[in-house]
Amino acid sequence: MKVAIIDGYVDEPACLGVPPYMSPYPKYIAGALREQKIPQQDIYYVTIDQLRISPEDAKNKIMNADLVIIIAGMTVPGKYLRASPITPGEIESIFSIVPGTKILGGPIRLGFSKEGGKAANIPEIDVEDVNFAHADIEAFVYDMLQSEANIREPENIVHRFRTVDEIARWSVNGAFIIKQHPDYPHLMCELETYRGCGRKKHCSFCTEALYGASDYRAVADVVSEVSALYDAGARYFRIGRQPDLFTYHATDTDGDIPKPNPQIIESLYRGIRNVAPELRVLHLDNVNPATIAAYPDESRTIMKTIIQYHTSGDVAALGMETADPKVVAANDLKAMPEDVFEAIKLINDVGGTRGANGLPELLPGLNFVHGLQGETKKTFEMNYEFMKRVLDADLLVRRINIRQVMSFPDTPMFGKDVLVKKHKKLFLKYKEMVRKEIDLPMLRKVVPTGTILRDIMCEVSDHITFGRQLGSYPLLVGIPEKLLIGKFIDITVTGHGYRSITGIPYPLKVNQASIKMIQELPGIGKKQALGIVGGMPYKSEQEFLDKNVIGEELLKYIKIS
Ligand code: SF4
The missing domain is CATH 3.80.30.20 (tm_1862 like domain)
Structure with a gap:
């Protein structure tokens, strides 16, 4: 039996599973599948964003699966940098084309609402034969594979919560699934x-x-x-x-x-x-x-x-x-x-x-x-x-x-x-x-101006790159230059928005820096930035200081060679 787990992402008051986060659900489900003797190589994991961005690749996995499981549900409103949770319409579209047995579950069982301020309701999924897990999806998957009769007639399965002993085993047996996450x-x-x-x-x-x-x-x-x-x-x-x-x-x-x-x-x-x-x-x-x-x-x-x-x-x-x-x-x-x-x-x-x-x-x-x-x-x-x-x-x-x-x-x-x-x-x-x-x-x-923040992961890049440290409630950093997605850099904080900051790579390699970056250096205005660019290349810090009317404290943010 081949199984596809589609992660539609979850956001609950006490659980986050929107990239770069992975919630415990896929891991528990993968572990439950392993315990029911499904080989590791027959368990596929795809995110809803993978299905959106490269549908052919991801589609192959779900079209060839005997069992397709969608995890979904937002029970708190959220805004996300580069990911967007699955919608009921998408669930319908996916389930209407896959030939395998279909299971839907996760916090969606408590209701679905697009945004804060709107009441949540259990969504109607207008596709036949969708098995809605009314308690824990991982327990439902496990119980379904417990017998031939349950596979044939899943409507007879008693919906139940998983036990802490079960997730102790499933979380360990399902840990391998993280390697299939696109952010891994x-x-x-x-x-x-x-x-x-x-x-x-x-x-x-x-x-x-x-x-x-x-x-x-x-x-x-x-x-x-x-x-x-x-x-x-x-x-x-x-x-x-x-x-x-x-x-x-x-x-x-x-x-x-x-x-x-x-x-x-x-x-x-x-x-x-x-x-x-x-x-x-x-x-x-x-x-x-x-x-x-x-x-x-x-x-x-x-x-x-x-x-x-x-x-x-x-x-x-x-x-x-x-x-x-x-x-x-x-x-x-x-x-x-x-x-x-x-x-x-x-x-x-x-x-x-x-x-x-x-x-x-x-x-x-x-x-x-x-x-x-x-x-x-x-x-x-x-x-x-x-x-x-x-x-x-x-x-x-x-x-x-x-x-x-x-x-x-x-x-x-x-x-x-x-x-x-x-x-x-x-x-x-x-x-x-x-x-x-x-x-x-x-x-x-x-984070006062001049603070050095370590290990910002670049996540979205155009003429401005947006990145964050990996962590709890990471601060959004805008860097005024196109940088490689996935790259980790240290930054100097140079400006503040309401909920985000501006930063430049730390230390800034002055001889290769654009005027936009130089202008961001603490205490440097447009005129001074033009002067610094005009004096390039610099062979030493002393030459940099001699050619420009700037304070020595600027040296802590830059690198000459
Ligand atoms: S918000 Fe929920 S979890 Fe927190 S104290 Fe209230 S009822 Fe309990």
Whole structure:
């Protein structure tokens, strides 16, 4: 049996699988297939972008497959640099031409919406014989191949969730699949530690509660997975698939938030470093600010552990959602604004030092959601005031994410998102104001002009090249020159946009540099740039200084030969 896995990409509150990220789903499915005796060489993986860009090549794989599996689903709105998630129309087009058995699954089972502010619905796929996995797609695939009868009559399969023991095996057996990803080896492997929110109440909009109680994976299982991925060539990892890393294997208390277990986090990070000694990136995602506020001592210990073992430029994304206490109460949100402020302070205190890749070791990220129940015009003011307070207190935040709620079936928010439309104009105006008055000055503090950032991967190139460091919430860098896609370069930060920066290669080889690049050097205007170009070639730094009216400090950004 030949099997094709089509990765339509996923983006969930606690899981990312849009390039350069690969979600755990393809790996789990590949492992389940291997366990059902499908040979490795008969399991193909293609991304939806490969199907779009080189359809003939990728099409051969799917047309010859006996089983075609599509992974899809966005349960949070996102914008992506060079990838675009699969649409229901594309799913239909693919399934209408493939001859094999068809399976569709992933977070799409929770609903599909094109953008924030729109309600999600289970999409109608107008093709006969599509098997929709209503629970975990990897478990469905495994169960289908369990017997001839299930293959013949998949409608009789009981939809179920996979167990942590199953994914312990499947994640290791399926690690080989990363080699088929077009970004390999520069691929961020999203790692799962657990899913299901450990709170007693759940935020009105969140789909994580639909996964049930927290099902923690054993540390040894996650470490074995990393070891298998590392052996397959993976060097970039993010511990991102969990609602709150700090409560991995936390102790249940009578309160809303379980108590963190710093020793477990230490053994997780130490274990990963032991089996992947030359990893290039180890980042995290998702921390509940209420956990930090409720357990500051444990959280401080955890942060120190993270900084000991991770790579710099790490981001603890905090789901703040709102600074309006009434909205917090009306939606059972996790943290009051004061809790979040304390969490931001603590992360800055422990993680604010600049690390080897040029970014601070560990900074908070902030997520806001608009359109929640109880939102008023005053909510927008309160949110803005909160961000201004953070900025004025000289606290750093790596990025602020502002979105409108996507309401999903089976969440308390479903059908109650009337405020999204009502406040749309206000939302857009306020977002623009935050970009200008908060994001821009914040970015100037996080990466001041002259900062050297290491290992930017060039991803999109025309007359400007856009690149990012591989990592959690990477900063977008525009370089005013066409560079080779896939190349890694160091850059000097030369300018700031609201959400991105401009940079030039570091060190800049002056004798070969274009006037556009020279003009970008810190403190150099157009007239001086013309003078520098006119004086080329330079044989030494001294000659460069003698011929131009510039300060010696410029020498740290350039190279003469
Ligand atoms: S705390 Fe709220 S947003 Fe976070 S996982 Fe739980 S329910 Fe979802």
